[in-house]
Structures are given as structure tokens and as C-alpha cells.
Amino acid sequence: xxxxxxxxxxxxxxxxxxxxxxxxxxxxxxSYTIRTLKEYREIMSKTxxxxxxxxxxxxxxxxxxxxxxxxxxxxSAVEIQKILKQKNAxxxxxxxxxxxxxxxxxxxxxxxxxxxxxxxxxxxxIEGLADPGGICISRGAYDHVKxxxxxxxxxxxxxxxxxxxxxxxxxxxxxxxxxxxxxIGDEPKSALTPGTWATxxxxxxxxxxxxxxxxxxxxxxxxxxxxxxxxxxxxxxKPSIAVLPFDNMSEDPKQNYFCDGLTENMIASLSKTPKLFxxxxxSTFTYKGKAVNVKQIAEELGVQYVLEGSVGKEGDRVRIxxxxxxxxxxxxxxxxxxxxxxxxxxSLQDEIAxxxxxxxxxxxxxxxxxxVYAKGTDNLEAYLKATEAYWLVVNGTKDGxxxxxxxxxxxxxxxxxxxxxxxxxxxxxxxxxxxxxSTDPRQSLKRAIELHQRAVEIDxxxxxxxxxxxxxxxxxxxxxxxxxxxxxxxALEPGSADVVHLYAAILTYSGRRKEAIPLFEEALRLNxxxxxxxxxxxxxxxxxxxxxxxxxxxxxxxxxxxxxxxxAYVLLISALVPLGQxxxxxxxxxxxxxxxxxxxxxxxxxxxxxxxxxxxxxFCDSLRKAGVPE
Numbered sequence: 160x161x162x163x164x165x166x167x168x169x170x171x172x173x174x175x176x177x178x179x180x181x182x183x184x185x186x187x188x189x190s191y192t193i194r195t196l197k198e199y200r201e202i203m204s205k206t207x208x209x210x211x212x213x214x215x216x217x218x219x220x221x222x223x224x225x226x227x228x229x230x231x232x233x234x235s236a237v238e239i240q241k242i243l244k245q246k247n248a249x250x251x252x253x254x255x256x257x258x259x260x261x262x263x264x265x266x267x268x269x270x271x272x273x274x275x276x277x278x279x280x281x282x283x284x285i286e287g288l289a290d291p292g293g294i295c296i297s298r299g300a301y302d303h304v305k306x307x308x309x310x311x312x313x314x315x316x317x318x319x320x321x322x323x324x325x326x327x328x329x330x331x332x333x334x335x336x337x338x339x340x341x342x343i344g345d346e347p348k349s350a351l352t353p354g355t356w357a358t359x360x361x362x363x364x365x366x367x368x369x370x371x372x373x374x375x376x377x378x379x380x381x382x383x384x385x386x387x388x389x390x391x392x393x394x395x396x397k398p399s400i401a402v403l404p405f406d407n408m409s410e411d412p413k414q415n416y417f418c419d420g421l422t423e424n425m426i427a428s429l430s431k432t433p434k435l436f437x438x439x440x441x442s443t444f445t446y447k448g449k450a451v452n453v454k455q456i457a458e459e460l461g462v463q464y465v466l467e468g469s470v471g472k473e474g475d476r477v478r479i480x481x482x483x484x485x486x487x488x489x490x491x492x493x494x495x496x497x498x499x500x501x502x503x504x505x506s507l508q509d510e511i512a513x514x515x516x517x518x519x520x521x522x523x524x525x526x527x528x529x530x531v532y533a534k535g536t537d538n539l540e541a542y543l544k545a546t547e548a549y550w551l552v553v554n555g556t557k558d559g560x561x562x563x564x565x566x567x568x569x570x571x572x573x574x575x576x577x578x579x580x581x582x583x584x585x586x587x588x589x590x591x592x593x594x595x596x597s598t599d600p601r602q603s604l605k606r607a608i609e610l611h612q613r614a615v616e617i618d619x620x621x622x623x624x625x626x627x628x629x630x631x632x633x634x635x636x637x638x639x640x641x642x643x644x645x646x647x648x649x650a651l652e653p654g655s656a657d658v659v660h661l662y663a664a665i666l667t668y669s670g671r672r673k674e675a676i677p678l679f680e681e682a683l684r685l686n687x688x689x690x691x692x693x694x695x696x697x698x699x700x701x702x703x704x705x706x707x708x709x710x711x712x713x714x715x716x717x718x719x720x721x722x723x724x725x726x727a728y729v730l731l732i733s734a735l736v737p738l739g740q741x742x743x744x745x746x747x748x749x750x751x752x753x754x755x756x757x758x759x760x761x762x763x764x765x766x767x768x769x770x771x772x773x774x775x776x777x778f779c780d781s782l783r784k785a786g787v788p789e
């Protein structure tokens with residue numbers, strides 16, 4: 160069966176929505192935000208269904224819906240915004256849940272229950288142009304609804320939309336009754352006489368000449384600059400950058416691995432120099448698939464520069480666009496398009512990294528350059544397989560990890576000296592322990608250690624392999640070796656959030672909690688939207704330091720990210736019991752039993768990596784006291 164036979168193209172009306180200031184709301188009050196988001200989503204879903212629409216996807220604070228009629232789509236959006244406006248009326252300003260919405264009609268690709276293509280992309284992009292509580296629609300949608308609904312419209316001009324060839328004409332929907340039937344600023348038709356044209360041309364020339372004289376004094380920002388005062392974190396004392404996920408321009412979702420791998424490699428390369436502050440992958444990937452608002456991203460992550468781009472892979476060619484943006488000035492520093500042979504992907508990544516570094520006026524020594532631009536293999540197929548395997552391990556699903564084991568081994572078979580492939584295979588074996596699919600836990604741990612050891616033997620400069628080796632060495636209680644590997648990793652890559660976090664975890668379980676806590680704080684600054692692993696390890700360091708309330712806060716934060724995180728419940732119980740909050744601890748123990756009836760204290764003891772056995776015993780006793788089965 161060909162690719163064309165597997166998918167269906169159709170004309171659909173698309174509604175895209177997201178929450179203004181969602182990250183800030185989560186940071187201020189996670190419980191309230193999650194509860195309110197769930198409530199508002201139910202309202203939206205019912206209204207969409209009422210207007211014969213279907214919710215396609217709802218990741219994070221986003222919602223994507225499809226309709227067979229654009230009239231129904233706009234009616235649904237208007238009704239939702241009116242309902243939510245009433246609900247927000249009595250809520251304090253900083254607690255309001257205001258959605259921005261975009262509606263487009265266009266060609267989409269339907270693959271099962273999912274939708275892809277330009278029709279979806281445009282809806283998502285123009286959503287970012289809407290005011291909080293407002294709706295923007297494309298010209299195509301406007302043509303369908305302008306005489307059919309009791310609303311007004313304001314033409315807000317042509318907008319260059321990311322990854323869309325031609326500018327999109329956009330209208331704001333005016334929902335007030337007094338604006339019904341009103342059209343403000345509709346695209347005017349020219350009624351100028353030849354004499355008027357001549358006058359305008361002469362005036363334009365004069366203005367251009369004047370412009371050249373003042374250009375060196377002032378330039379108009381291309382977008383609203385970010386505010387240092389509004390940043391969630393203080394700006395670092397060195398150039399700070401967030402590399403956003405490169406968009407997949409192919410209609411093949413399988414190419415996402417390639418795009419994600421390119422982004423990850425760019426982040427890893429830039430993180431190798433201590434002269435840059437680089438936000439970690441986990442945090443920047445929370446913006447994947449969303450309309451890019453550079454100002455918002457810079458303020459939420461606390462950075463000055465943002466890199467964004469797209470990737471198109473067709474046959475043996477790759478097309479990459481990239482642009483570096485200074486969020487504080489509102490200007491692009493540079494933008495480039497690359498069209499190369501796929502086999503040139505390694506040199507192309509180096510070229511982009513060099514361009515970024517030089518644009519930020521960072522000067523590297525020869526040794527630093529060698530570290531930044533090293534790729535590890537010249538075998539493209541091995542690189543692609545290892546990259547896909549890495550992302551499957553990061554996602555941590557049972558099927559994904561099993562597939563990753565095969566892909567990483569295939570990468571090694573293609574290039575037996577590819578250090579990163581050994582690191583990925585070792586991580587995959589280790590993760591089988593945590594997700595409970597290992598048929599021989601002892602052998603899985605042994606393989607995780609052996610493969611990481613092989614990786615550092617091949618490439619002693621691979622920091623993440625040293626950090627991974629140190630992490631897995633803790634479980635057979637080889638703490639001195641583990642710390643040595645963590646120190647080596649940190650010396651190689653002090654700007655990598657994952658390396659800093661793993662080193663802090665190694666120190667924690669080796670009894671050096673006072674040293675670990677500042678490192679955890681640094682890891683969370685590099686990765687402001689961290690995975691639960693960061694939060695759980697940090698919580699253990701806080702708990703073992705007697706900072707029980709802070710440990711409880713970390714456990715709750717992890718549970719709000721993933722309500723069925725057993726290890727987060729374990730952390731919660733072990734911090735509640737010392738405070739005498741045994742009733743809450745017993746409730747948490749019941750949740751563990753609900754999630755996994757086979758979970759036991761003995762099973763946890765078998766994988767305990769604490770050097771201080773008294774600490775390990777104390778926390779296991781707290782679980783027994785709460786009612787976790789022996």
C-alpha cells in the first residue's frame with residue numbers, strides 16, 4: 160500500500176485554542192490550573208459537539224477541533240468565548256482562564272483520528288494573533304461566514320505565518336451585539352487617480368530618503384520585545400538561548416524523529432560550551448506544535464535569544480530553515496535556508512551551530528570548538544537509528560523501549576565505534592527495570608553498566624555517557640565510582656541540564672546532599688519545565704536533608720504532571736510520615752496499591768541505591784507505617 164492510500168485528504172474547518180499565560184498559571188497554582196482547565200475543557204467539548212464538531216486533540220493547554228462547516232466552527236468559538244467570559248467575570252485578574260482561538264478552512268490530511276497539513280497549521284498560527292478571550296479567522300473562513308452570523312469583523316491585515324509560503328489575511332471576530340454586521344478595515348479597493356499615484360510615489364521616495372538618514376539611529380522592532388522585568392527567572396550573565404523544536408514540514412509523522420533529533424543535537428552541541436546558557440530539551444519541547452510567540456517564550460524561560468526552524472526531508476535531500484531572534488530587541492539576528500544532500504547533515508548541523516555562536520559574539524578556543532562540533536559517526540543510517548531510539552527511550556513507553564533496544568543495536572552493527580549508540584542501548588536496558596518489562600533485572604542492570612562503560616571507552620568526551628554510567632553504578636552500590644563518573648560528566652558539560660541533574664542525583668544517593676541541592680536548582684533553571692525524574696530526585700535530596708515540606712511540594716508537583724507516578728507517591732509518603740501526617744500518608748499508600756497491586760516495600764528495597772543504609776531503612780519504615788505492603 161502506498162502512502163497516498165493510507166491517508167485521506169479532505170476540506171475541513173479547523174478550530175485551534177490555547178490558554179493565555181498557561182505556564183504562569185501553572186507556576187502560581189498548579190492544582191487550581193489543572194482543575195480549572197479540566198472544567199473549561201468539558202464546556203468547550205460539549206459546545207463543539209453541540210455544533211457538530213469533533214475534538215481532535217487536547218495536549219497541554221491546547222485544543223484542536225474539526226467541523227464540516229466553517230459557520231459551525233465560528234458559532235462554536237463565539238459561544239465558547241461568551242460562556243467563558245461569564246465564568247471569568249468574578250475571578251481575579253491573575254487567575255482568569257482566557258483562551259485565544261483561531262479558525263481556518265483548508266485542506267487537511269486525515270490519518271486515523273489525527274489531522275495534519277496546512278489547514279491545521281494556519282489555524283494554530285492565527286490563534287496566536289487573537290486577543291485573550293478573542294477569536295481570529297482566516298480570509299477563507301471570513302468569506303464563508305461574513306453574511307451568515309450575527310457578528311462583526313475587523314480586518315487586521317496580512318500576516319507572515321511560520322512555515323506557510325504566502326501571507327495569510329486575518330480578521331478579528333467582533334462578538335458584541337452592537338458590532339453585529341459591522342466590518343472594520345476591510346481590504347480596500349484602489350480608487351486612486353494617476354495624478355494621486357504620482358504624488359504618492361514622490362512622497363514615498365522622500366520618505367525613503369529620510370528613512371535612510373535616521374535608520375542608523377532607530378529601527379522599529381519586528382515584534383513586541385520581551386520584558387526583562389516580566390521574566391520568570393533572572394537573565395544569566397552570559398548569552399542565553401532556547402532552541403525550539405524544528406517543525407516537520409513533511410506530511411510523514413515518522414519524520415518527527417529526524418526533526419527532534421536535529422533539535423536535540425543542536426541543544427547538545429551548544430550546551431557543551433560553558434560560555435552559553437542553553438535551555439534543556441524537556442522545556443523547549445513543551446512548545447512543540449504551538450504557535451510561536453517569542454516574547455512569551457523568552458519571558459517564561461528567562462532567555463534573550465530564541466532559535467526556531469523547520470526541516471523538510473525528501474529522499475536523499477534535506478531542507479532546513481533556521482532563524483535566530485533577539486527577544487529583547489524584537490529583531491531577527493539572522494535567517495538562513497539550507498538545501499543539501501542528506502549525507503551532509505552533520506556538517507550542516509556544525510554550520511548552524513557556528514552561525515549561532517558567532518552571532519552571539521562568543522569566541523571559542525580550538526578545544527571548545529572540537530567539543531561543540533563533534534558528532535560521533537559518519538554513518539548516516541546509524542545516526543538516524545540511534546536518534547530515533549534515543550527519543551523512544553526518553554518517552555519511556557513499553558513498546559517504544561522495546562523498539563529502541565532493536566534500533567540502537569542496529570546502529571551499533573552499522574558503526575561499532577559509535578559511542579552514542581552504546582549509551583542509548585544502555586539506557587534502554589536500564590529503563591526496562593523502571594517500567595517493569597525486564598525479564599532478568601540483574602542482567603538488565605549489568606548490560607546498562609557495560610554499555611555505558613563501552614560508550615566512554617570509545618569517546619571519553621561524551622558527558623551524558625559518563626553521567627549515565629555513574630547513575631547505574633549506584634544500584635550495585637559502587638558509589639565512589641559513580642561519583643567519579645558524575646564529576647567527569649559535569650567537568651565536560653556543566654551547561655547540560657541532564658548532566659547536572661544526574662550528577663546531583665549521584666551525589667544525593669552517595670550521602671552528599673548539601674552539594675547536590677544547589678546543582679538540582681541549577682538543573683531546574685536550565686530546564687524550567689522538567690520531567691518528573693528531576694522532581695523526584697530533588698525531592699529525595701530535600702527529604703533526606705530534613706526539608707520535608709519542600710519535598711512534599713516536589714512530590715505533589717510530580718503528581719500533577721503524572722497522577723499515577725508511583726515513585727512520586729513513595730516520596731510523598733516518606734516526607735509525610737516524619738511530620739506526623741500519617742492519615743495523608745495512608746491515603747497515598749492506597750493510591751500506590753490502586754496503581755500497582757503488586758508493589759511492595761521489599762521490591763523497592765531491592766533497587767535502593769542509598770549509600771547510607773540507615774536513611775534507606777528509615778524511608779522504607781515510613782512506607783510500612785503508611786500501609787504499603789511488605
